[in-house]
Amino acid sequence: MAEYEACIIGLRAAIEQGIKTLEVYGDSALVIYQLRGEWKTRNPKLINYRKVVLGLLGEFDDITFNYIPRDENQMVDALATLASLIRVNKEEEMRPIQMSIFEASASCCNIKEEEKDDNPWYQDILQYVRDRKYPEQATENDKRTLRRLACDYVLDGDILYKRRKDQVLLRCVDAVEAKLILEEVHEGVCGTHANGFTMARQIMRFGYYWSTMEGDCINYAKKCHKCQIYGDKIHDHLHLYML
Template sequence: MECTFPEAPEVPTTQFRGEKEIGDNNAWTLYIDGSVTAERSGAGLILSSPDGLTIQQAITFTFKVTNNQAEYEALLSGLKLAKSLRVKCLIIYSDSQILVKQTNGEYIVKDPKLAQYQAMVRVILETIPDTTILQINGEENSKADELSKLVQNTSDLSSSVYFEELGAPSSDRPEVLCISSPDNWMTPYIAYLKGGTLPEDQNKARYLKYKATRFFLESNQLYMRIFSAPTLKCVDQDEADYCFREVHEGICGDHLAAKALAYKVIRQGYYWPTIHADAVAYVKNCSKCQKFSNVPK
């Protein structure tokens, strides 16, 4: 399926943060906004590359959120998308004064829930070398605001807009919280392949040496060799969650069952050790699968 993207919103050619001029032609731009009313709540984001590629996403929440939480959900989704695309320079635009000033360290985060969101934001920001977040007025952020309100009527969503439904706050989802750890399942393999570092336990060291024969490093990225498929790129839990979302319910997703979902992700060239168990858990937590899938007798 060929996907087309609309034109990116116009970005001011020159913005200032203190004495720093923001006008980098190599920077990606991210517009975010959250919208909460008595009838519905949602968020919208627009990520644009320097060469004009634009990704739009509309998010709906099936749980109660405040305006500030909706803004943070939009920021987290945008940052995870930018991280998965290996963005190196990112300028973020938001009309939320609290979000911008808390992220810039000008406001203290007193609310415990927002503190969890802010901690997750800072973890992802560390993976993007150059980031700047700026506050803009509502008129400049109208495109993201429109996306955040599209969730009221999903039939208005065009094929060029990614639609996502969140059933629980990101701060309560363990698969997202685990990104706060700098180490992951790949760390022992990378350490061994780079410098021959092995665990002190002899059994663990022997097992690692045996398993490491199937892995190799290229440009500091870990890959795995298998006989039944092309070389697989190894990913951490954050990237694994993004893979599941795109394959299972993304713009070309068809809500596959757990086994089919795991094998399709592998055929796309990605791997992590718990992929099959994670696929089962992911399908069980998909609200649409639970509502509309066939019920066995």
């Protein structure tokens, strides 16, 4: 129902703006295919919602509904999170927000710079957890950020662990160890040439962690020669059915 409510709010906002041609994208296959008439609406609670949406369609000259997988719809999640952080006064005119998309997250760029000084990515966190010392020339904002990050880490002897939300401890590894782990998990003795997301989950189950793990796993899988050659053939006979 929440997906239908969001759709209704969006359509009404478009109508108020005088928009006549609209492309609607949603990550709920149920809602999108019901509105396109490809799936029947059997749930009594959804029938009324669908009627409201269909009643609004007459306000548009041309409108299409397109399904987009949830893992490809991350921009919407980011915008929703951003919207929840902004308080807007009704009398205040909202200025446009300029956004840029990079191939790698900002944290990845920062960590690559840190690796150049032969120190692991977690060096500042380790130093603070062990000695309660800040890096040289650290600003007050840097210090606050470091204190916040350090709350999720535990030091046992000389080994630093990342504490997950379920309190499971993952050993932090540097770039050299991370490369060996990637090779072993993806194409080692027990490697399955899994995709990046699956690799990241497997590595965490094995008890290891580094801050760019997910991005590194995705890039490693993309560059794997065997995956590029045989990847499509593996799924040639895979079909999905919905009852």
